[in-house]
Amino acid sequence: MSGPASLLPLRVQRLAFEAGGTRLLDDVSFTLQAGRRTVLLGPNGAGKSLLLRLCHGLLTPTSGEVRWSLEGRRSARRQAMVFQHPVMLRRSAVGNISHALAAHGVARADRLPRAYAALAQAGLSDVARRPARLLSGGEQQRLALARAWATQPEVLFLDEPTSSLDPAATRAVETLIDGFHAADTKIVMATHDLAQARRIADDILFLHKGRLLESGDAENFFAQPTTEEGRAFVAGELLW
Amino acid sequence: METFVTAFSEAGALLVSFDRDFLSIVGLSLRVSLSAVALACLIGFPLGAFVALARFPGRGFVILLLNTFMGLPPVVVGLIVFLVLSRAGPLGVLGLLFTPAAMIIAQTILVTPIVAALTRQIVADLWVEYGEHLRSLDAGPVTTLTTLIMDARYSLTTVVLAGFGRAIAEVGAVMIVGGNIDHATRVMTTAIALETSQGNLSTALGLGIVLLLLALTVNAAVQIINTSAGKRAALA
Numbered sequence: 001m002s003g004p005a006s007l008l009p010l011r012v013q014r015l016a017f018e019a020g021g022t023r024l025l026d027d028v029s030f031t032l033q034a035g036r037r038t039v040l041l042g043p044n045g046a047g048k049s050l051l052l053r054l055c056h057g058l059l060t061p062t063s064g065e066v067r068w069s070l071e072g073r074r075s076a077r078r079q080a081m082v083f084q085h086p087v088m089l090r091r092s093a094v095g096n097i098s099h100a101l102a103a104h105g106v107a108r109a110d111r112l113p114r115a116y117a118a119l120a121q122a123g124l125s126d127v128a129r130r131p132a133r134l135l136s137g138g139e140q141q142r143l144a145l146a147r148a149w150a151t152q153p154e155v156l157f158l159d160e161p162t163s164s165l166d167p168a169a170t171r172a173v174e175t176l177i178d179g180f181h182a183a184d185t186k187i188v189m190a191t192h193d194l195a196q197a198r199r200i201a202d203d204i205l206f207l208h209k210g211r212l213l214e215s216g217d218a219e220n221f222f223a224q225p226t227t228e229e230g231r232a233f234v235a236g237e238l239l240w
Numbered sequence: 241m242e243t244f245v246t247a248f249s250e251a252g253a254l255l256v257s258f259d260r261d262f263l264s265i266v267g268l269s270l271r272v273s274l275s276a277v278a279l280a281c282l283i284g285f286p287l288g289a290f291v292a293l294a295r296f297p298g299r300g301f302v303i304l305l306l307n308t309f310m311g312l313p314p315v316v317v318g319l320i321v322f323l324v325l326s327r328a329g330p331l332g333v334l335g336l337l338f339t340p341a342a343m344i345i346a347q348t349i350l351v352t353p354i355v356a357a358l359t360r361q362i363v364a365d366l367w368v369e370y371g372e373h374l375r376s377l378d379a380g381p382v383t384t385l386t387t388l389i390m391d392a393r394y395s396l397t398t399v400v401l402a403g404f405g406r407a408i409a410e411v412g413a414v415m416i417v418g419g420n421i422d423h424a425t426r427v428m429t430t431a432i433a434l435e436t437s438q439g440n441l442s443t444a445l446g447l448g449i450v451l452l453l454l455a456l457t458v459n460a461a462v463q464i465i466n467t468s469a470g471k472r473a474a475l476a
Contacts, residue, residue, distance in 0.1 A: 058375055076378040087373035090391040099387065103379040151377075 007068050007078050007154050008034040008186055010055065015064035017050055025050050028064070028212045030205060037177075037187040039201035039218070041194075043233065046207040048190035049084075052157045055188065056081050077104055080153035084160040086144035088132040093124055093143050096132045097150045104151050114150050122146035122176055138169025145176045156180050158189040162196065174199065194236065198222060206230050243441050250446030255453075261423070266454065269427040272340055272414065273407035276347030280355045280403055285396065287352075288359025289385050293367060306360065309353030314346075318416030321346040325417065338419040343427070346413035351403040358399040363388045397466055401459055408455060428454075 010032040017025040025047045032038055040048040053059040055066055056079055068075045089096050097115035106114065119125050122142040127135060132143060141161055148156055158177065162170040177200065181187055191197055197204065201218035208229045214221055225231040254262050291302055323329050325337040325345075336342045366388050374384050389396070411429035418425035420434060428451045435444035 053372075056376065058372055079376075081372075081376040083372065087370060089370070089373075089387070090394075100377055103374075103377045103383045103387075 005070055006034060007070050007075055008032060009069060010155075011065075011067045012055065013065050013067070015051075015054060015066065016062045017047075017054060017059065018062045023062075023210060025054070025210045028207075030212060030215050032186065032188065034186055035184070036202035037181055037189070037200055038203045038205060039197045040188070040190040040205045040207060041192070041197045041201070041233070042207035043192055045209075046192075047210040048192075048207055049159050051205075051207065052081070052159050052188065052190050056157050077151075078154040079157065080148035080151055080155075081157040081159070082141070082144045082148055082161050084163055086140045088135075088140055088143070091132060092129050093132050093135065094119060094128040096143060097147045100147045100151055118146040118150035119143075121149055121179065123172070136169075138165050138172060141165060141169065141173055142176060145173065145180075149176075149180065153185055155186040155188065158187070160190055160192070163191075163193070170196075194234065206233070208233075243445065246442035247445030247449065250442045251449035254446050254450055264423065265426055265428055265431050266450070268340060268425070269408060269429070269451075270454070272343045272427060273347060273404060275344045276351055276407045277355075277400060277403045279344070279348045280351035280407075281400060283348075284352045284355025284399075284403075285359050285389050286385060288356040289363045289389055291356070292360045292363040293381075293384065293388075303357075303360065306353050306357040310357050312350055312353065314350055314410040314412035315416065317349050318346055318413035321349065321413070321417045337417060338421060338425055340418070340425060342417040343414045343425060346417045347407045347410065350410060350413060351407050354406055355399055355403050358402060359389075359392075359396065362392045362395045362399070366392050394466060397462055401462055404458060405455065408451070408458075 012031070013029050015025060015028040016023065028047075028051065040051060042048055050059065054061050057066070057076060058081075070078070089099055091099065094112070094115045097118055098111040101111040101114055102108075116125070116128065119128050122145055124139060124142055124146060127139060132140065135143060145161075156177075161177075162173050165173065174196070177187060177189070187200070189200060191200075197218070203216065204214065204218045204221040205212060206214040206221065206225075206227075206229075213227045214225060214230045221230065222234055225234050288306075291299065291306065321342060322337065324331050325334065325342050326332055327337075336345070370388065370391070374387060379387065409429065411433055414420075414425070414427055415430050415433065418427070418430065420426050420430040426434075428447055432444045432447045432451070435441075435447065
């Protein structure tokens with residue numbers, strides 16, 4: 001899916017973000033490699049969404065840096081993001097996808113075939129002509145994933161994509177995420193759902209109160225968290 | 241009371257008579273106001289969307305101006321356009337004064353701030369919802385602008401109607417730059433003013449009723465289009 005050079009690894013160094021005088025993210029450093037599914041894990045308010053947005057370039061850090069191995073527009077267009085509440089344009093399902101393709105400069109003749117292929121991938125062929133905003137919550141999130149799929153990203157950010165979905169819809173979304181992984185798209189997903197993290201993660205970034213407390217192999221993290229907060233979170237104890 | 245009764249019968253008579261003079265007045269009213277609204281939208285939609293999205297020094301002042309200009313007095317606009325288009329004025333050579341073109345120009349100036357100011361608000365609200373997605377897509381400024389205007393299209397029809405209401409109802413500007421010349425620049429509002437000043441109150445009121453019916457028809461047409469199309473596209 002990637003061109004000659006790769007976006008990855010992504011190097012994040014001493015990243016901090018402040019809003020209204022409050023430090024919401026502090027001294028976060030890590031490196032993301034291709035091929036492994038990274039899950040940002042932590043309780044609500046840990047700074048997961050913030051970190052995703054900083055990596056994706058939707059927010060500008062107060063200090064520190066986010067350095068992709070490719071810079072500029074080539075970098076931005078090879079990333080995609082799926083939000084907790086999918087942003088559905090006031091168009092049909094297929095219209096939502098062809099809009100994204102048009103925004104990426106895909107030739108007019110190629111848009112519809114690619115859009116329909118993406119819908120098929122997400123199991124949404126039947127609702128292609130339906131207004132996106134009339135789809136169910138699960139269908140909307142699958143459409144958001146199909147829209148990302150169509151643009152063939154090298155890196156896909158997901159911000160709690162299943163937090164408002166029922167188990168069946170969650171399973172459908174996770175299957176699609178598997179599809180991205182199989183197509184060599186780097187998955188970077190935020191979740192507070194421990195079970196989901198266990199299902200998906202190859203690597204864990206464990207955030208708590210704006211700090212990165214643990215990072216590394218998921219199995220190790222779940223078996224032997226090295227911090228007190230990590231241990232409490234894995235044990236399912238409430239953590240504030 | 242008698243005036244009202246006569247007025248309604250006059251209005252009815254005007255409507256069924258298909259009087260040639262009357263029809264030409266109605267036709268010119270529609271032509272001038274619809275052209276002005278079309279031009280105002282052509283300028284106001286992108287302008288409003290631009291002001292909603294762009295960050296530049298003096299932006300607050302521009303918004304203040306747009307909001308203020310929503311209430312531009314038509315006679316003042318008429319006067320300024322008159323001065324600009326009069327023979328001694330900067331655009332006098334065009335010979336536009338006392339033509340429908342001058343009336344269209346004046347009404348465009350009146351309607352554009354309304355379209356731009358309301359568009360700015362609507363687009364700004366939609367940006368709150370669409371912003372992150374469009375930025376995530378790395379959409380350029382033109383794509384962003386057209387996406388927001390396109391997706392706000394149902395809200396924007398209300399803006400068009402507000403502009404049309406302003407244009408079709410105003411008398412001050414078209415009176416000054418058009419001159420209310422029979423068979424040339426006479427529109428419904430200037431005809432009403434004339435009939436009133438000549439004491440033909442029932443004729444004036446009859447024309448007024450027809451003007452209201454006209455506005456009603458245009459609004460109803462838009463509403464019907466909007467409801468059926470709106471359901472399909474789920475604007476909610």
